[in-house]
Structures are given as C-alpha cells and as structure tokens.
Amino acid sequence: MEVIEVTNSELVNAFHRVPESIYKNDPNYIPPLKRMIENTFDPAKNARFKRGDARRWVLKSEGKYIGRIAAFYDQNYASSYDQPTGCCGYFECINNQEAANILFGTAKNWLQQHGMEAMDGPVNFDENFFFWGLLNEGFQPQTFGMNYNPAYYFYLFENYGFKTYYEQYSYSLDITDPDLPERFWKIADWVAKKPGYSFEHFTYKDQKKYIDDFIEIHQKAWGNHGNYKPLDFDVLKATLNNAKILIDEEFIWYVYHDGKPIAFFMQILDLNQILQKIKSGDLTLWNIVKLLYYKSRKVITRCRVIVLGVIPAYQGKGIESGIFHHLKKVMLKKSWYNDMEMSWVGDFNPKMNALFKSFGAEKKLTHHTLRYLFDREKEFKKAPIIH
Structure with a gap:
C-alpha cells in the first residue's frame, strides 16, 4: 500500500x-x-x-x-x-x-x-x-x-x-403538526408579544450587522464552555455567501431585547433531496440547471436546523418558543416544507437536548x-x- x-x-x-x-x-x-x-x-x-x-x-x-x-x-x-x-x-x-x-x-x-x-x-x-x-x-x-x-x-x-x-444527537420535527404540545404554543404566543422583545429575520442586505450580532450571541451563549472556539467574521461571511443556494432569509431569526441581540436561530434547506436525484457532487452546467429546476419544483421539503442559541441571562424564558412562533408562520406560508431536522446537539448539552424533546421532537441520528x-x-x- x-x-x-x-x-x-x-x-x-x-x-x-x-x-x-x-x-x-x-x-x-x-x-x-x-x-x-x-x-x-x-x-x-x-x-x-x-x-x-x-x-x-x-x-x-x-x-x-x-x-x-x-x-x-x-x-x-x-x-x-x-x-x-x-x-x-x-x-x-x-x-x-x-x-x-x-x-x-x-x-x-x-x-x-x-x-x-x-x-x-x-x-x-x-x-x-x-x-x-x-x-x-x-x-x-x-x-x-x-x-x-x-x-x-x-x-x-x-x-x-x-x-x-x-x-x-439530531432530532426530527414537523413544526406545523397540530399535535405538538399545546403548552408550547401558548408560551410561544406569549413570548412573541412581550414588550421590549423584537424578532427579525436575516437579510443579505444587512449581513454585516447580522454576522456581528451572531458573533456576540455565540460568545455569550457558549463562551463559558471549556472548549469554546471564537468565531471569525470572515469565515462566517464566506460561509454565508458560498451557501446562498441553501438559505432562505426567512429561516434565519434573531431575537432582541431593548435593541440588544439575545438569541439566534438558523436552518438551511436540505439540498441533499436534490443531489440524491442528480446522483453527482459535480456542479457541471447541466447539473446546475437540473438543481435549479428541482428547486423551483419545490422538491426540497426538509430543512436542517444548524444552530439555536440564547444567551444565559435569557435562557429558561421561552425565547426559543417565540422564535418557533414566527417560524411557524413562515412554514405555513411555504407549506411544502414539512420536516425540520434539528442537528446537532452534543451530549455535553443536556439543557438543549431536553428543550428539543419538549418540542415533541424525535431523536433520529447519533454521530460521534x-x-x-x-x-x-x-x-x-x-x-x-x-x-
């Protein structure tokens, strides 16, 4: 060899x-x-x-x-x-x-x-x-x-x-499922209307502001973890701009309290549902045409949540529920999306694992x-x- x-x-x-x-x-x-x-x-x-x-x-x-x-x-x-x-x-x-x-x-x-x-x-x-x-x-x-x-x-x-x-661990959830816990949606509705709190989704037009806000939330939410690794603005900007085909601006949400960023949520489109049909990782001109065609036909029905973070001072206040309140309205409007994979949560984060289970999410995957x-x-x- x-x-x-x-x-x-x-x-x-x-x-x-x-x-x-x-x-x-x-x-x-x-x-x-x-x-x-x-x-x-x-x-x-x-x-x-x-x-x-x-x-x-x-x-x-x-x-x-x-x-x-x-x-x-x-x-x-x-x-x-x-x-x-x-x-x-x-x-x-x-x-x-x-x-x-x-x-x-x-x-x-x-x-x-x-x-x-x-x-x-x-x-x-x-x-x-x-x-x-x-x-x-x-x-x-x-x-x-x-x-x-x-x-x-x-x-x-x-x-x-x-x-x-x-x-x-990765979890699966249909946020539009009417059988999700009623208590969860009551909290979501209450949080979404609390004075002093505002919810807004990402836009590429204002991406510098949103990247800066994400870095601030990330540092406050995970900075006390022993293995915390600081984020790099240029890395995040490059990732966002290289991944435009995966992103729907209405699937990235921020929460502010009195104008200060306190929470962040991001999910991306599951492009694999198209790549599985193309059966190739090569983006030739013909494959790009097929990719855009399948995307226009709403072949993508699943999204993947890649990060959800709330700074410590606001944890346990139902902020995540407020995000899902706004996200549900988007997904009902775009009804071809019927599955969210929430991935991934480390076994070192019992609070987040408990939170996902409280939504009614089902654990589907384990990576090591x-x-x-x-x-x-x-x-x-x-x-x-x-x-």
Missing part, C-alpha cells in the same frame, strides 16, 4: 473518486458537493488558513485508490484543550484495518510535526455546521452537510485507538466526535458538560 499526498489535479480527482467504490451499492449515500470540499482546501476561500494549515492524502493498492484522509489544524481550535489538538476528516476507506491505520498514522505524523498532541475526527476544516462526526445510529439518507459513512468505520477508528469525545491522544499514557477525558 502506498500513501500519496494530494498535490495536483489528477490526485484531487482521485481523492473524490475514492467514495465511488465504497458506496456503489449503498442507496443511502448522497455524494457531497465537490466544490464545497475543494473550497475547504483553498486558502483564498477558507480563512482558517490564516492561523493553520491542511493536507490530504490518498491510499493506493494494486493500482486502485482504496482510501483517503485529510489532516488540519488551526490555532484557535488547537489551543482550546488540555493539549494542542488537530483534526482529521474526509476519511473514506475500504473495510481493512491495515489500510485505515496507514491513513490515521499519516494524519497523526503530520499533525505531530506541527506541534499537535491529539487528533479529533472525523471533522471539518471549517465551522462544525458541516461534515462533523461519525454516524453511528440512523443509517438513512442524511440532510445536507451531515456526515454519512458505513457502519464499519466506527470499528476502524476504535481499533486504531480513537475514543468518543462526545456524541451528537472521536479523539486520539498521541501520548497513549495520558488520561482520556470526555467533553465537559455545559451546566
């Missing part, structure tokens, strides 16, 4: 071809957008290269590409833990432990050369909204940006020495973010609980 660093267009194509043989008989697999992956590895389009670096490799055996992996680090993420921690992702491999070990070892060695002492995976060299975690429960077609993998991947990671750092400590004698610690 030969591991080869991806350094030219031919090897980039090989990197993208690896999943073809692994998933050729799996009807649940939906190819991710190649352009989205390539943007991750482009320093001109990924602001994380300002404080980090990334590499990727393919594994070749008997003339065939049988695996791939990427490794990356950025100083904000690395410095958030007890030891400098890098990451690996975009892992694909045949069911062969030796092949997997070569890939993991390659990523580990490169990260060690850059001062890292641990490796998280499979994750993304970007915000954790996309391609984050190893699927371990809910082997079904995934919503856009959610990792899908064969069940045996968990054992490849585990046998190498990775352990679960935290579990990630795994960690490998390079010092095999060091004590392994799971992600701390948010209280």
